[in-house]
Amino acid sequence: MAPRRRVLSALAAGASVAYAVCSGIGFAGFHARDSGSLIVSRVGVDYQQRQGPRDADVPYTSSAATGPGAEVVFKKRPFGILRYTPGAGGKGAMVQEVIGKSRYPGDPQGQGFSAGVKGGWVVKSINGQDVLNADFEAIMDMLDDEVADPRFSKSVALALEQKGRKAQPVDAPVTVNFATIPGYVYKGEVLGPDWEPAHR
Numbered sequence: 548m549a550p551r552r553r554v555l556s557a558l559a560a561g562a563s564v565a566y567a568v569c570s571g572i573g574f575a576g577f578h579a580r581d582s583g584s585l586i587v588s589r590v591g592v593d594y595q596q597r598q599g600p601r602d603a604d605v606p607y608t609s610s611a612a613t614g615p616g617a618e619v620v621f622k623k624r625p626f627g628i629l630r631y632t633p634g635a636g637g638k639g640a641m642v643q644e645v646i647g648k649s650r651y652p653g654d655p656q657g658q659g660f661s662a663g664v665k666g667g668w669v670v671k672s673i674n675g676q677d678v679l680n681a682d683f684e685a686i687m688d689m690l691d692d693e694v695a696d697p698r699f700s701k702s703v704a705l706a707l708e709q710k711g712r713k714a715q716p717v718d719a720p721v722t723v724n725f726a727t728i729p730g731y732v733y734k735g736e737v738l739g740p741d742w743e744p745a746h747r
Contacts, residue, residue: 601643603734604632609639609680612669616725619662623719626692627659629738631670633683640670640678640686642725647738667733668725674717679726684713690723691716 629644645664649657670686671679678686687693 600632601735603736604643605732605734607634607639607641607669607728607731609634609641609669611728611731612639612671612679612726614727614729616668616671616727617663618722618724619659619664621655621658621692621719621721621723623655623658624692624721625656626664626690626721627654627656628664628692631683631687631690634669637683638680640683640690642666642668642670643735644738664725665733666735666737667731668727670723671726672724674722676717682713686714688712688714689717690721 627646627649628642629646630642631640632643633639634641642659642664643666645659645666646656647660649661651657669679670690671677673686673689676689678689
């Protein structure tokens with residue numbers, strides 16, 4: 548009888564541990580996953596979760612973007628810019644990756660390439676509104692420039708319904724003025740026609 552009781556006790560203890568883990572009860576050294584952290588709260592806010600920073604990204608301060616850039620008119624979305632990053636303090640937006648090909652005349656995802664947009668350029672204004680030192684999330688919401696990823700479609704739609712945006716998308720065509728940072732050395736990837744890094 549004693550061995551049987553020991554087996555039953557062991558089974559009961561194992562079941563208790565399994566219940567605790569599944570229900571999210573924390574133990575020392577164990578951190579239950581916060582499912583809420585995976586929900587996209589706003590398109591701009593969680594942009595970096597979908598288009599996260601890379602090791603090659605060089606930190607910058609948006610207010611330092613006083614050098615010449617270019618004015619580009621994007622007729623439709625998306626613009627062909629795959630990734631932007633925020634500057635110090637979450638201010639400003641810098642282009643990091645541009646699709647390296649226009650597949651056909653009028654290809655919206657080839658607009659950035661056709662206009663000569665380059666990594667390291669900083670968004671200075673959008674449709675005449677100065678955003679050089681604006682919050683990154685607000686700039687992303689105004690641009691609304693992201694290639695849709697079906698993995699996030701439901702969570703994005705839910706988050707927009709519940710929390711809204713930090714700014715409303717501007718109407719197209721979208722006129723974006725870019726500036727450069729004197730002395731800034733861009734070290735990101737230059738993408739080829741197949742969206743893969745190309746040798747510079």
